[in-house]
Amino acid sequence: xxxxxxxxxxxxxxxxxxxxxxxxxxxxxxxxxxxxxxxxxxxxxxxxxxxxxxxxxxxxxxxxxxxxxxxxxxxxxxxxxxxxxxxxxxxxxxxxxxxxxxxxxxxxxxxxxxxxxxxxxxxxxxxxxxxxxxxxxxxxxxxxxxxxxxxxxxxxxxxxxxxxxxxxxxxxxxxxxxxxxxxxxx
Amino acid sequence: xxxxxxxxxxxxxxxxxxxxxxxxxxxxxxxxxxxxxxxxxxxxxxxxxxxxxxxxxxxxxxxxxxxxxxxxxxxxxxxxxxxxxxxxxxxxxxxxxxxxxxxxxxxxxxxxxxxxxxxxxxxxxxxxxxxxxxxxxxxxxxxxxxxxxxxxxxxxxxxxxxxxxxxxxxxxxxxxxxxxxxxxxxxxxxxxxxxxxxxxxxxxxxxxxxxxxxxxxxxxxxxxxxxxxxxxxxxxxxxxxxxxxxxxx
Numbered sequence: 001x002x003x004x005x006x007x008x009x010x011x012x013x014x015x016x017x018x019x020x021x022x023x024x025x026x027x028x029x030x031x032x033x034x035x036x037x038x039x040x041x042x043x044x045x046x047x048x049x050x051x052x053x054x055x056x057x058x059x060x061x062x063x064x065x066x067x068x069x070x071x072x073x074x075x076x077x078x079x080x081x082x083x084x085x086x087x088x089x090x091x092x093x094x095x096x097x098x099x100x101x102x103x104x105x106x107x108x109x110x111x112x113x114x115x116x117x118x119x120x121x122x123x124x125x126x127x128x129x130x131x132x133x134x135x136x137x138x139x140x141x142x143x144x145x146x147x148x149x150x151x152x153x154x155x156x157x158x159x160x161x162x163x164x165x166x167x168x169x170x171x172x173x174x175x176x177x178x179x180x181x182x183x184x185x186x
Numbered sequence: 187x188x189x190x191x192x193x194x195x196x197x198x199x200x201x202x203x204x205x206x207x208x209x210x211x212x213x214x215x216x217x218x219x220x221x222x223x224x225x226x227x228x229x230x231x232x233x234x235x236x237x238x239x240x241x242x243x244x245x246x247x248x249x250x251x252x253x254x255x256x257x258x259x260x261x262x263x264x265x266x267x268x269x270x271x272x273x274x275x276x277x278x279x280x281x282x283x284x285x286x287x288x289x290x291x292x293x294x295x296x297x298x299x300x301x302x303x304x305x306x307x308x309x310x311x312x313x314x315x316x317x318x319x320x321x322x323x324x325x326x327x328x329x330x331x332x333x334x335x336x337x338x339x340x341x342x343x344x345x346x347x348x349x350x351x352x353x354x355x356x357x358x359x360x361x362x363x364x365x366x367x368x369x370x371x372x373x374x375x376x377x378x379x380x381x382x383x384x385x386x387x388x389x390x391x392x393x394x395x396x397x398x399x400x401x402x403x404x405x406x407x408x409x410x411x412x413x414x415x416x417x418x419x420x421x422x423x424x425x426x427x428x429x430x431x432x433x434x435x
Contacts, residue, residue, distance in 0.1 A: 011228045039304060040350055040354070042298070045214075046294050049213045054333070056286070063275065089294040090322075092295035099225060109285070116248075123272045137247055138250065148385075148386075
């Protein structure tokens with residue numbers, strides 16, 4: 001694709017860049033083919049991801065790490081987490097544009113990723129026979145790209161950083177309250 | 187929502203290596219190439235293919251951790267289990283697991299919206315602003331219904347569509363390369379970036395999203411055949427397939 005469009009054109013067609021790239025090379029049929037491919041890819045990607053993600057939330061529920069309410073729904077926990085996942089994804093789809101969605105997703109993922117590397121490095125490195133320098137490299141790379149992302153968005157779109165920070169505070173604050181409440185109950 | 191299938195139970199050995207790879211690539215390709223190419227170009231300029239590559243390198247280092255842990259203790263918990271092993275069942279584990287959860291949900295909205303923008307291209311129309319999110323929400327409704335329908339459908343569907351996707355993109359790339367004469371030149375009209383290094387690293391950070399699908403494989407440790415060997419293999423193969431495809435395009 002880098003061959004058929006200029007960077008200006010790719011940015012102009014940012015949200016559907018690949019279809020636009022097919023136009024000069026393949027003409028209309030190429031656009032149709034690319035769009036068709038994109039539809040197959042996105043549809044199946046969402047279906048597979050929804051499955052994996054609602055199962056992950058069900059697992060967290062089983063591990064007693066997240067609060068769970070049935071809201072009167074029948075069926076197993078994984079069906080409930082499926083509902084929560086879909087509703088949440090819909091809200092995000094409606095209210096955020098692609099660039100904001102991508103930024104928040106990347107920040108959350110990289111923070112989590114760093115926590116894993118740090119945890120392995122400090123706690124279970126010997127048990128799993130992981131090499132320290134690989135873990136430290138992974139941490140450094142994560143930190144570098146995260147810092148760049150934060151810096152860029154602080155200039156371009158500070159609001160998205162506010163949303164991401166509020167999200168992180170809510171997640172950890174909520175968990176702190178929930179786990180503390182559970183502990184005093186026991 | 188009647189409980190007809192017992193599909194929430196994890197069945198040992200129910201997932202082959204091929205199945206795991208198609209699951210990983212399935213999630214990755216949906217998010218990666220169609221949703222993120224334009225975003226990356228915006229930050230990295232003409233270097234965006236390299237940003238995809240750099241993101242793969244970063245992800246490769248990340249995957250090392252997951253593979254190492256899965257080799258010792260493959261489980262259905264995936265990331266949550268890894269975190270619990272490191273930090274115990276406390277706030278850090280719960281919070282980080284939820285970060286991962288939300289990141290994946292965010293990824294779904296990203297892909298759902300991308301579905302909307304590409305579908306609109308079929309009609310050559312920009313359409314009103316609400317149409318893209320509306321199409322995205324429609325896709326999520328379909329995803330919900332398919333997921334309610336059960337596990338088997340998803341497994342078969344994902345194997346089939348993974349093949350279509352990998353084949354289709356490879357075909358597109360092959361014809362594209364042939365048409366543009368197998369030459370890749372840096373685009374001279376690319377706008378100069380104000381802070382090239384920062385921009386490139388920003389693009390790399392966003393590019394990581396194109397590969398986070400590999401973590402879905404770690405969640406399937408309990409079902410995969412010979413998990414100690416195959417979780418790692420599936421992760422590495424999936425990432426490799428995606429890198430090759432992203433770079434071809």
